Amino acid sequence: MRNAAETRERIKQAAERVRQEHPLAPSITNAVTMEFVANAQLAIGGSAAMVYLADEGEAMAEAAGAMYLNMGTILPLYEASMPRTVRCLAGQHKSWVLDPVGIGVGGLREKLLRSFRQEKPGIIRGNASELIALARLWELDAGTAETAVCGVDTTQSVAEARQAAMSLARWTGGAVAVSGKEDLVTDGETVFLSAGGSPFMTKITGAGCSLGGVMAVYACCAEPFIAAAASVALYNLAGERAEKDAPGPGSFRQQFIDELYLATPEEIAGWPFKLDT
Numbered sequence: 495m496r497n498a499a500e501t502r503e504r505i506k507q508a509a510e511r512v513r514q515e516h517p518l519a520p521s522i523t524n525a526v527t528m529e530f531v532a533n534a535q536l537a538i539g540g541s542a543a544m545v546y547l548a549d550e551g552e553a554m555a556e557a558a559g560a561m562y563l564n565m566g567t568i569l570p571l572y573e574a575s576m577p578r579t580v581r582c583l584a585g586q587h588k589s590w591v592l593d594p595v596g597i598g599v600g601g602l603r604e605k606l607l608r609s610f611r612q613e614k615p616g617i618i619r620g621n622a623s624e625l626i627a628l629a630r631l632w633e634l635d636a637g638t639a640e641t642a643v644c645g646v647d648t649t650q651s652v653a654e655a656r657q658a659a660m661s662l663a664r665w666t667g668g669a670v671a672v673s674g675k676e677d678l679v680t681d682g683e684t685v686f687l688s689a690g691g692s693p694f695m696t697k698i699t700g701a702g703c704s705l706g707g708v709m710a711v712y713a714c715c716a717e718p719f720i721a722a723a724a725s726v727a728l729y730n731l732a733g734e735r736a737e738k739d740a741p742g743p744g745s746f747r748q749q750f751i752d753e754l755y756l757a758t759p760e761e762i763a764g765w766p767f768k769l770d771t
């Protein structure tokens with residue numbers, strides 16, 4: 495079980511390093527939220543680059559500190575570019591974040607997600623329904639929860655996905671982050687729980703995708719559990735602040751990017767969380 499004071503200190507160090515080093519975390523990600531992912535990565539101090547093609551994925555894997563792969567809008571060319579990018583990252587012992595958006599829809603998405611079982615992403619990030627579905631696809635213990643994935647939004651609670659998240663993290667040896675009203679991050683042993691954010695985050699598209707992109711930036715400077723926890727703390731803080739003066743989701747979205755930019759490493763590390771087993 496991890497220690498809260500040490501976790502806070504390491505979150506602060508990760509946020510400081512990102513601000514100083516501007517690490518590059520390229521993405522192969524969906525066409526819906528690509529721009530929002532890049533803006534969030536830039537706002538926290540990172541660098542962004544989005545690609546589609548296999549040779550470009552490999553080139554980015556060479557240049558990257560870590561990468562973000564999101565399954566949201568699958569194209570035929572991903573059949574080559576995603577596996578080749580992942581193999582290149584593995585060859586260089588670099589971490590990557592997998593966001594299994596839309597799991598359950600279509601054959602190529604399922605084929606790619608199945609193949610990633612052996613590739614063991616450093617961080618898996620998704621909503622509750624997506625992570626329950628992934629644990630089932632990989633034939634890991636998902637507890638008693640049934641798969642109820644429907645489109646890209648969750649139909650299940652974070653608590654229902656806890657066992658699936660633990661099983662996935664034990665399989666990969668990395669971290670798994672489940673987003674929702676209260677977010678959960680686990681390394682398969684310690685469970686980090688943190689609330690905050692805003693209901694407006696479910697009324698804009700890409701809060702989850704950009705959270706994954708931000709995790710990839712932090713993963714350039716920290717181990718998976720710390721990178722995921724730092725990102726969750728920052729999102730809960732920035733979401734809560736952005737909601738204050740926002741009458742609706744449009745202005746919330748704009749204010750949210752500002753709050754990502756304004757949050758200091760001390761504030762991110764100081765955001766409330768609890769550790770559990």
Ligand SMILES: Nc1ncnc2c1ncn2[C@@H]1O[C@H](COP(=O)(O)OP(=O)(O)OP(=O)(O)O)[C@@H](O)[C@H]1O
Nearest residue numbers: 621673674675691692693695699700701702703729
């Ligand atoms: N009811 C809520 N109250 C507060 N914050 C929330 C709520 N639901 C989600 N969030 C926050 O929104 C962010 C994205 O989580 P969500 O579960 O909506 O991701 P997602 O479904 O993958 O989103 P998308 O696919 O649209 O990018 C997280 O930071 C999470 O904490």
Ligand SMILES: Cc1ncsc1CCO
Nearest residue numbers: 524526566567595646700
């Ligand atoms: C709405 C939507 N459709 C495919 S990806 C995406 C972004 C949220 O995951």
Ligand SMILES: [Mg+2]
Nearest residue numbers: 595621702703
């Ligand atoms: Mg999502």
